[in-house]
Amino acid sequence: MADLTAEQGIRLRRPSAIRSLRLGDTKVSYLPDGEVRLRPLALLKDSTAEVWAAHPEYLDATGHLVGSVGGLLVEHGDRALLIDTGFGPRTLEAPEGPLGAIRGGALPESLAALGRTPADIEAVAFTHLHSDHLGWACHTAPGTQELLFAHADHLISEAEWAGRHLLVEQGMSAEVAALAPRVRTVADGQEVFPGVRVRITPGHTVGHAEYVITGGGRRLIAFGDAVHSPIQIDHPEWSSGFDHDQALTAGHRRRLVAELAEPDTIGFGVHFADVVFGRVQQDGTGPAWRPVDA
Incomplete structure (x- = not known):
């Protein structure tokens, strides 16, 4: 396997800034909200210390896997859709388990940097109901008592919303109450x-959804948490410690990797460090996930 360039290695160890692509008349942009640091062996339990020693480019100076936290803005003319809303204005550190630390709060500024306001978002579509994707849907706009996206429809797969009792059991009843009216x-x-079409892909959660965006002869698959790290593209059998059904999501991930290798197909990995947009190229000359920047 070929060595990464120095720039590619740097990008795998930092969260993503705003990045945009054109799909014909549709523009898609990653909106940063913050970052996450993950314990690699706890996140991907089928990986080994030897694997990570051979791939230090994925890890920061403390040995954590670096990830992005944010959402995907989809613009078509004057209309705008947001897929996921980051973690929101807070920070969390965990003493054990896959999560090391996560922080959010930057999404409103990221939206403003692209010339948009929360009022421009006609709907928020969720891949699933985890706190690092619900984020700003459950928090008030800075300096107000109003939820940031209170005016927008909240699109959630039928199976995922039917399983909202799982959130309540995890102490997230306030988040469920904030979402319910919309x-x-x-x-x-x-x-x-x-x-933009929804595709239900259970495994990570009971009703996890992907969003397939087409335009200009290309398609982009926003695959949510079906894949957490680019290294899983090379090892689709490695399921995440956060997955509800690890066998189910591993099977889906194998199919997804094959689909992402098809012509004119781009993937969007919301947690993929600074390589959130990419395509799969399985030619034996390097990592299968190749960043796409235009």
Whole structure:
């Protein structure tokens, strides 16, 4: 396997800044909210210390896997859809388990940097109901008592919303209450925005959803937490410690990696450090995940 360039190695060890792509008349942009540091052996339990020693480019100086936290802005003309809303204005550190630390809070500034306001977002589509994806949907706008996206429909897969009792059991009843008045459930294959269709892919959660965005002869698959790190593209059998059904998500991930290798297909990995957009190239000359910047 070929060595990474120095720039590629740097990008794998830092969270992503704003990055945008064009799909014909549709523009997609990663909106940073913050970053996450993960314990690699706890996150990917089938990996080994030897694997990580051979791939130090993925780890920071403290041995943590570096990830991004944010959302995907989809713009079509004057219209705008947001997929996931980051972690929100808070920081959390965990003494054990896959999560080392996570912080958010930057998403409103990221939105403003692209010339948009929260009021421009007609709907928020969620991949799943974990706190690092619900984020700003459950927090007030800075300096106000109003939820940041209170005006927008909240699109959640039918199966995921039906399983919201799992959130309540995890102490997230306040988040469920904040979401409930705005929820509109969506079904597999449904078009939720021009050129954007939902695809239900259970495994990470009971009703996890991906969003397939097409335009200009290309398609982008926003695959949520079906994959947490680019190294899983080379090892799709490695499921995450956060996955609800590890065998189910491993099977889906194998199919997803094959699909991402098809022509004119781009992936979006919301937690993929500073390589959130990429394509899969399995030619034996380097890591299969190759960043796409235009």
